[in-house]
Amino acid sequence: MNQKIADELRRIAGAENITTDEPMDRHTSFRIGGPADYFALPQTEEQIKGLLSFCKSEGLPYFLMGNGSNLLVGDDGFRGLIIQLWKNYGRIEMRENEIIAQAGAMLSAVARTAALAGLTGMEFASGIPGTIGGASVMNAGAYGGEMRQIIRSVTMLTPESAITEKSCGEMEFGYRSSYAQKHNCIILGARIVLSPGDKDQIMEKIEDLRMQRVSKQPLDLPSAGSTFKRPEGFFAGKLIMEAGLRGFTVGGAQVSEKHCGFVVNRGGATASDVCALMREVRRRVKEMSGVELEPEIKMIGCSL
Numbered sequence: 240m241n242q243k244i245a246d247e248l249r250r251i252a253g254a255e256n257i258t259t260d261e262p263m264d265r266h267t268s269f270r271i272g273g274p275a276d277y278f279a280l281p282q283t284e285e286q287i288k289g290l291l292s293f294c295k296s297e298g299l300p301y302f303l304m305g306n307g308s309n310l311l312v313g314d315d316g317f318r319g320l321i322i323q324l325w326k327n328y329g330r331i332e333m334r335e336n337e338i339i340a341q342a343g344a345m346l347s348a349v350a351r352t353a354a355l356a357g358l359t360g361m362e363f364a365s366g367i368p369g370t371i372g373g374a375s376v377m378n379a380g381a382y383g384g385e386m387r388q389i390i391r392s393v394t395m396l397t398p399e400s401a402i403t404e405k406s407c408g409e410m411e412f413g414y415r416s417s418y419a420q421k422h423n424c425i426i427l428g429a430r431i432v433l434s435p436g437d438k439d440q441i442m443e444k445i446e447d448l449r450m451q452r453v454s455k456q457p458l459d460l461p462s463a464g465s466t467f468k469r470p471e472g473f474f475a476g477k478l479i480m481e482a483g484l485r486g487f488t489v490g491g492a493q494v495s496e497k498h499c500g501f502v503v504n505r506g507g508a509t510a511s512d513v514c515a516l517m518r519e520v521r522r523r524v525k526e527m528s529g530v531e532l533e534p535e536i537k538m539i540g541c542s543l
């Protein structure tokens with residue numbers, strides 16, 4: 240940690256929004272991760288732009304995160320700046336059947352706002368524990384819904400610090416992928432378009448999907464959701480189960496007993512444990528079925 244850099248970051252984004260040597264296990268749903276040298280929780284577009292251009296001019300590595308629900312941070316942390324777009328950059332605005340949300344707004348909050356206004360179409364996303372930014376960049380989806388079905392446009396900051404708005408078509412959404420992901424853009428917000436519906440039915444659907452999650456997913460233990468992408472024509476969890484890996488454990492990391500698609504932190508898991516476990520799962524699944532599993536979770540400061 241360099242004091243001069245910390246002072247400059249505080250000048251750009253406000254002292255209250257910058258910390259140093261920030262333990263990342265506090266900010267990831269896996270509850271894993273060493274310290275980031277610098278950590279920012281910007282509140283305005285100006286601050287985000289300022290942080291980005293400072294990193295560029297100083298050659299300081301940076302990483303942009305949302306709620307950390309799809310993220311594995313290495314045990315040695317990150318030598319650079321982690322910028323989190325979270326609830327303090329999470330304004331939600333309604334305009335008739337459109338919702339305009341800043342990147343840090345939680346999907347659950349946006350889905351609830353929609354439900355209370357009697358707007359349907361976003362129920363699928365209500366239980367995904369991510370932000371609008373993270374979900375848009377990942378084209379997050381569940382129960383037959385995907386972000387691309389409800390996004391009208393996305394506002395982004397390009398790596399060259401230009402602000403641009405891309406329509407849903409221009410976002411090139413694919414399975415857990417998007418233009419923004421491929422081109423390393425920062426999502427600042429999204430315009431979501433929904434349809435009028437019956438408030439009680441919308442609430443009922445949200446509750447029904449919540450119950451499905453509770454019954455099938457290991458929500459009582461820290462995880463980052465599905466560890467691997469769904470290979471075409473297969474289900475990752477099923478392949479892992481058929482390879483005899485239910486409950487397979489390395490250190491504190493375990494293939495969930497409840498849902499083999501999830502790796503869970505049984506307590507004290509390190510990123511090295513998770514990576515070693517994922518390598519072995521990939522090896523055995525490949526050996527058994529010939530299918531190559533690709534990680535869905537994003538990794539910083541560690542790799543397979």
Ligand SMILES: Cc1cc2nc3c(=O)[nH]c(=O)nc-3n(C[C@H](O)[C@H](O)[C@H](O)COP(=O)(O)OP(=O)(O)OC[C@H]3O[C@@H](n4cnc5c(N)ncnc54)[C@H](O)[C@@H]3O)c2cc1C
Nearest residue numbers: 305306307308309369370372373374379380381426463464
């Ligand atoms: C219990 C559990 C259940 C889950 N269920 C689902 C599910 O049903 N469906 C599903 O799709 N996912 C699911 N996930 C995974 C995760 O919630 C989603 O991928 C979510 O969209 C990630 O959002 P986030 O804000 O947490 O992003 P993070 O985990 O913080 O980041 C994920 C990626 O997005 C990038 N990113 C984040 N914000 C931005 C931004 N503003 N601009 C540019 N890049 C950004 C990061 O750089 C990183 O590459 C689940 C996770 C958990 C823990």
